[in-house]
Amino acid sequence: MIWYPYAQMQTLAPPIQIRSARGVHLYTEDGRDLIDSVSSWWSVIHGYNNSEINDAIKSQLDKFAHVMLGGLTHEPVQQLSDKLAAWLPGDLNYCFFSDSGSVAVEVALKMALQFNTNRGSDRSLILALEHAYHGDTFKAMEVGDDEDYYFAFGSSNEKKRGVVHIPTTIPALEQAFAAYGDRLSCFIAEPLLQGAGGMRMYDISFLERARQLCDAHDVLLIFDEVATGFGRTGNRFVADLVLPDILVLGKALTGGYIGHAVTVANQRVWEGFLSDDPTHALMHGPTFMGNALACTAALKSIELFEKGNYIEKIRRIEAVTRREMQGFPSDKIREIRIMGGCVCVEVTDARYLDGFREFAMEHGVFSRPFLQYMYAMVPYVIEEWELVQILDVMKAWFAVSR
Numbered sequence: 001m002i003w004y005p006y007a008q009m010q011t012l013a014p015p016i017q018i019r020s021a022r023g024v025h026l027y028t029e030d031g032r033d034l035i036d037s038v039s040s041w042w043s044v045i046h047g048y049n050n051s052e053i054n055d056a057i058k059s060q061l062d063k064f065a066h067v068m069l070g071g072l073t074h075e076p077v078q079q080l081s082d083k084l085a086a087w088l089p090g091d092l093n094y095c096f097f098s099d100s101g102s103v104a105v106e107v108a109l110k111m112a113l114q115f116n117t118n119r120g121s122d123r124s125l126i127l128a129l130e131h132a133y134h135g136d137t138f139k140a141m142e143v144g145d146d147e148d149y150y151f152a153f154g155s156s157n158e159k160k161r162g163v164v165h166i167p168t169t170i171p172a173l174e175q176a177f178a179a180y181g182d183r184l185s186c187f188i189a190e191p192l193l194q195g196a197g198g199m200r201m202y203d204i205s206f207l208e209r210a211r212q213l214c215d216a217h218d219v220l221l222i223f224d225e226v227a228t229g230f231g232r233t234g235n236r237f238v239a240d241l242v243l244p245d246i247l248v249l250g251k252a253l254t255g256g257y258i259g260h261a262v263t264v265a266n267q268r269v270w271e272g273f274l275s276d277d278p279t280h281a282l283m284h285g286p287t288f289m290g291n292a293l294a295c296t297a298a299l300k301s302i303e304l305f306e307k308g309n310y311i312e313k314i315r316r317i318e319a320v321t322r323r324e325m326q327g328f329p330s331d332k333i334r335e336i337r338i339m340g341g342c343v344c345v346e347v348t349d350a351r352y353l354d355g356f357r358e359f360a361m362e363h364g365v366f367s368r369p370f371l372q373y374m375y376a377m378v379p380y381v382i383e384e385w386e387l388v389q390i391l392d393v394m395k396a397w398f399a400v401s402r
């Protein structure tokens, strides 16, 4: 039996059986051709079955698939860390690899907390955002602000003593630093776009102010760009606009091919772990960190991103989306939000989306709305007609009266 994610297994509708996939198309076992509006949880930025990534993985496979990084190293992981150090802004140069975004967030938080204990400081409080999502492991859930956590694991006050959550407003930010600034180890945020918390978008001025306050109060700034990295907001990384001390990447890192993630620290954080004292080392080591196939896929994915002028592609996706959604009215819609390669239609009542998944499928689109959010985060290689078809299906849903 497969235990599927985020689902009550007693009532789960049978998942759609996929036989093959190419570009932005999913081909089902029962003969349907679906345009994928989700990019397999926002990761498949080059589409499915990309021949260049396929070939790169195959040639690495003939050498070896995996060796551990405990006492061993290899060219793909070295090349990827060199590439990231050169490609990422500022002095974000020190790459700790892991197998998933959640684990990479855990590593970032461990870095921030131990950075402080290593220097004899007892700062242990973490500042985070309301509606944040940072993954499903325990500390990631704690810094997150996801109601599922409350359902299954108890009340916020009991379990979240070490985390302060604030909305994305500058006054709230300033108040939090005034109240807790000398006790904070770090501020962790999904920059500009909060994904799983409801595709919430906010202004860069908030992050600029956060950078200033972090500097003034000696607090580390962590950007969780597991979702926003690699162009999703229309910026290569939001870190290009405001520089964090620790950057977390995942999802699209390997072009959605193989689960892998990386926590990238700057010079200062790195140096906070250099010591004659062995207990100052970072004690973490996922079995599959730096997996050679994953690193090879990531290197090829970044190469495609660079040589394919992806920022231009994403700009076009945003422009077409704005054009198509322009003035689209419905009294069931609370707000339409668009940023880069993300569009979200928030309805006033989650029940207005009941049946949309099936409706979209009948019209050749795979969609996975959640709560009151209908959204599209498409592969960047999408053609205009394919994108328009997705947006037409979203609009058609509201045109049909029900």
Ligand SMILES: *Cc1c(COP(=O)(O)O)cnc(C)c1O
Pocket: 099, 100, 101, 102, 103, 105, 133, 134, 135, 136, 190, 195, 196, 224, 225, 226, 227, 228, 250, 251
């Ligand atoms: C998906 C996501 C994660 C968790 O990544 P996994 O690979 O699913 O563990 C963490 N942070 C953000 C912002 C995400 O969108």
